[in-house]
Structure formats: C-alpha cells, structure tokens
Amino acid sequence: MEPIGFIRTPFPEKFGIPRQPGLAPSAVGNLTLEPQFQKEGVFDGLEEADFLWLVFYFHQQKGEWKPKIRPPRAGGNHKRGVFATRSPNRPNPIGLSVVKLLSVDRKTNTLQLGGVDLLDGTPILDVKPYVPYSDCHPEADFQFAHKPPDPVSVVWTEEALQNVPQELKQLADEVLCWAPRPAYQNDEREYGTTLRNFNLRWRVVEGKVQVLSSSVVAQGPGST
Amino acid sequence: MEPIGFIRTPFPEKFGIPRQPGLAPSAVGNLTLEPQFQKEGVFDGLEEADFLWLVFYFHQQKGEWKPKIRPPRAGGNHKRGVFATRSPNRPNPIGLSVVKLLSVDRKTNTLQLGGVDLLDGTPILDVKPYVPYSDCHPEADFQFAHKPPDPVSVVWTEEALQNVPQELKQLADEVLCWAPRPAYQNDEREYGTTLRNFNLRWRVVEGKVQVLSSSVVAQGPGST
Numbered sequence: 001m002e003p004i005g006f007i008r009t010p011f012p013e014k015f016g017i018p019r020q021p022g023l024a025p026s027a028v029g030n031l032t033l034e035p036q037f038q039k040e041g042v043f044d045g046l047e048e049a050d051f052l053w054l055v056f057y058f059h060q061q062k063g064e065w066k067p068k069i070r071p072p073r074a075g076g077n078h079k080r081g082v083f084a085t086r087s088p089n090r091p092n093p094i095g096l097s098v099v100k101l102l103s104v105d106r107k108t109n110t111l112q113l114g115g116v117d118l119l120d121g122t123p124i125l126d127v128k129p130y131v132p133y134s135d136c137h138p139e140a141d142f143q144f145a146h147k148p149p150d151p152v153s154v155v156w157t158e159e160a161l162q163n164v165p166q167e168l169k170q171l172a173d174e175v176l177c178w179a180p181r182p183a184y185q186n187d188e189r190e191y192g193t194t195l196r197n198f199n200l201r202w203r204v205v206e207g208k209v210q211v212l213s214s215s216v217v218a219q220g221p222g223s224t
Numbered sequence: 225m226e227p228i229g230f231i232r233t234p235f236p237e238k239f240g241i242p243r244q245p246g247l248a249p250s251a252v253g254n255l256t257l258e259p260q261f262q263k264e265g266v267f268d269g270l271e272e273a274d275f276l277w278l279v280f281y282f283h284q285q286k287g288e289w290k291p292k293i294r295p296p297r298a299g300g301n302h303k304r305g306v307f308a309t310r311s312p313n314r315p316n317p318i319g320l321s322v323v324k325l326l327s328v329d330r331k332t333n334t335l336q337l338g339g340v341d342l343l344d345g346t347p348i349l350d351v352k353p354y355v356p357y358s359d360c361h362p363e364a365d366f367q368f369a370h371k372p373p374d375p376v377s378v379v380w381t382e383e384a385l386q387n388v389p390q391e392l393k394q395l396a397d398e399v400l401c402w403a404p405r406p407a408y409q410n411d412e413r414e415y416g417t418t419l420r421n422f423n424l425r426w427r428v429v430e431g432k433v434q435v436l437s438s439s440v441v442a443q444g445p446g447s448t
Contacts, residue, residue: 001225001316020358037315039291045308048367055279055318067263083351084269091261092225092349094279096320098361125316127307133371134244136360137322143272147357 003057003123007031010171012120014060016180016193019072021097022115023148024174028102029116031124033109043104049129052101052113057123058093065091072182098130151177153208160211168198176202176209227281227347231255234395236344238284240404240417243296245321246339247372248398252326253340255348257333267328273353276325276337281347282317289315296406322354375401377432384435392422400426400433
C-alpha cells in the first residue's frame with residue numbers, strides 16, 4: 001500500500017473537523033497525485049461522477065486499537081465495539097469518506113473536492129466513483145447515528161470578524177455550527193479551532209456558538 | 225495491514241460473481257474474526273446497523289495496475305481511467321462492498337452477511353456500520369453506471385434441475401439472471417459457473433439464460 005497522494009485541506013488540526021463528510025460543504029480539499037501515479041488517462045471518465053469515495057489512512061492514530069471505544073456522539077460515557085463505530089482507532093486504520101467532485105485538473109493531476117472531513121496531509125489510498133445504485137441504501141437504518149446532530153447558530157463578536165476574509169467566515173460558520181466539542185463538555189468553556197491559518201476562539205452560550213476572537217497563526221506545513 | 229478475517233462465500237471462482245453487492249441477496253457470506261481480533265465487545269452495538277461496509281483486499285489481482293482499463297459494462301471496448309471505475313486492478317487493491325447484516329454470533333465471532341459479491345476466502349481489512357446520513361447520496365449521479373443492468377429470465381433443463389438443492393437453485397437464479405458474461409460475447413456459447421460445490425453449465429438463448437446441466441465438483445478449500 002502506497003498513498004496515491006496527500007490531500008490538502010483547511011484542517012491543520014483534528015479539533016473541530018466535522019465528524020462526517022458533507023457537513024461543511026465549503027471545506028474544499030485538493031488531492032494531487034504523487035508523481036508515480038501521474039499517468040495519462042487515469043482520470044478519464046471521472047467527471048461522470050459527481051461524488052467520489054476517498055479511501056484513506058488515519059495517519060495520526062497512535063497506539064494499539066481497543067475492542068471498545070467511546071464515540072464522541074455518545075457523550076464519551078457509553079462504550080461501543082470498535083466495528084460498530086467509524087472511529088479512527090481500529091485494527092486497520094482505513095477510513096472512508098464521500099466527497100463532492102468539484103473539478104479535475106489534468107495538467108496538475110489534481111482533484112478539487114468539496115465537503116471534506118480530513119486532516120490536512122492525510123494519505124489517500126484510493127479514489128473511486130460513488131455508484132448510487134450499489135452505494136446508496138436509503139432503506140438502511142443505524143439507530144446509533146440516525147441523523148446528524150442539529151446545527152446551532154454561530155454569532156461573531158466584532159473583534160473576531162476583523163481580519164477574517166469572507167470565505168473563511170463561511171467555512172467557519174459551517175464548521176462551528178456543529179459545536180464540535182466533546183458531548184460531555186456542556187459548559188461555557190473556551191475552545192480554539194484552527195482553519196487554514198486562522199485560529200478562532202469560541203464557546204457555547206445559551207445554545208449558540210459565540211466566536212470570540214480570531215488570529216492569524218504561522219502557516220506550518222499543515223496549512224493550505 | 226492485517227486481515228481481520230477471511231470471508232467464506234458461495235463463490236469459489238471469479239467468473240459469475242455479481243459485479244456489485246446486493247444483486248444476489250441469497251449470496252450469504254460468513255466472516256469469522258481471526259483469533260487475534262476475537263476480543264470481547266468488538267461487535268457491541270453492531271446489530272443497530274442493518275447494512276455494513278466491508279473493506280477488503282482484492283487478493284487475486286496480479287500484475288501491475290494500468291492507468292486505463294476496460295470495464296466489463298463497457299463491453300470491453302471502451303477504456304476508462306482506473307480511478308473512474310471500481311475495477312479490482314488499481315494502485316492500492318482495496319475494495320468496498322455494502323452487505324446486509326443478517327446475524328452476529330458472539331460465540332464464534334462470526335458475522336453472517338447477505339448479498340455478498342466477494343470471492344470465497346477474500347481477506348477483510350475492516351467492517352464499519354453503514355451510516356445512512358453520510359453514506360447515502362440519492363442525489364448522486366454517475367452517468368456510466370446509472371442503474372444495474374436489467375435481469376433476464378433463467379430457465380432450467382430437467383437434467384440441470386436434478387441434484388440441485390432448492391436453496392442453491394435460488395442462489396443460481398439470482399446470480400445467472402445478470403447473464404454474467406463479458407458484454408462483448410453476445411452469442412450462444414456455453415459457460416460454466418461454480419456456486420459452492422456445484423458447477424452449472426449455461427448459455428444465453430433469445431435473451432434468456434438457459435441452465436443446461438449441473439454437476440457436483442470436488443469441494444476444494446474455496447468452498448463453503
């Protein structure tokens with residue numbers, strides 16, 4: 001197994017990343033094939049698909065897998081079997097993610113993808129077209145995660161809005177409306193989430209996410 | 225990467241296997257965890273899902289991957305980029321398959337799965353619950369494979385019906401109704417398909433699959 005490429009995303013850190021793809025449509029990722037996979041024709045016909053599967057490696061997982069884990073949705077209290085979750089911490093740390101195909105650039109061998117939920121720099125093992133008739137099962141039930149959590153309002157202080165370009169605000173609204181903190185922390189403590197090269201300080205007050213401040217951080221290797 | 229188990233299926237040979245999961249609901253597979261993954265609780269909560277993803281290794285792929293391939297649906301004439309297909313012959317030979325969860329046997333650490341499309345003995349890398357709200361995209365389009373091919377009638381000669389138990393006939397009807405031959409072979413030539421330990425000879429005549437004969441074959445390591 002050898003990564004076909006390393007995706008660039010607006011998420012240099014794990015904290016704040018939507019827990020499923022598609023929850024933040026403005027989260028755009030760019031996947032450029034590594035030189036050995038840049039062969040003529042590899043993407044031919046890909047534009048006929050509007051959604052793609054990314055098969056990826058959870059490269060930041062550390063330590064041994066455990067038979068039972070505490071998924072964040074369960075508030076961190078309830079344990080479930082690892083195979084009954086989509087947790088990154090699994091025997092073979094392979095992840096699946098459906099993303100929207102925005103464009104194919106054949107000159108640079110790059111796919112532009114929407115709604116990504118991957119850490120910047122994630123090694124991608126495969127790209128496959130989403131085949132609705134075999135991949136889409138509207139009749140499927142999964143009681144544990146029946147629907148996404150309800151989004152909440154995101155309000156910005158004037159201070160936080162200064163310096164933040166409009167498209168970053170759009171992305172931040174989509175990311176923070178899920179109040180992406182551990183479910184058991186239901187108080188007003190402050191969090192920091194880094195999107196691209198902006199760090200945002202926020203907290204939850206009366207059921208709304210309040211963005212308190214924003215600052216530009218050094219653009220490390222993990223930023224786009 | 226280490227297989228969590230090797231699935232037992234009714235398909236000892238590639239020829240005839242449905243090209244997508246779910247096309248033959250009676251194709252039941254059994255996945256038993258390898259000893260090192262038989263830990264208490266690994267399946268806890270799994271019954272809340274009725275569909276599962278199998279992430280597997282295309283273990284019978286040989287040779288180098290090619291940038292463009294001829295998918296069977298295209299009649300073998302039209303080439304497509306490897307990333308625009310679900311072909312087994314890809315840079316990292318990882319496959320995805322949605323199957324129905326029929327039962328969980330905690331004593332033997334075995335999952336019974338319906339609608340499998342995998343070769344007997346396929347190494348399974350992961351099992352994940354199917355999460356409808358993130359995995360199911362009814363709005364998705366893929367012009368190349370918009371819907372499954374149309375099934376055809378399967379008729380049996382009296383000779384072929386002898387010796388064939390009812391549940392094998394049911395499975396054979398579901399498998400052969402897709403006339404699983406290369407699309408460019410549109411003549412009346414005979415084929416042989418092995419299901420479990422039965423070899424069936426068949427051909428396509430006037431748009432119907434005619435099962436000509438059946439025989440019991442030696443039950444190799446690949447049979448269930």
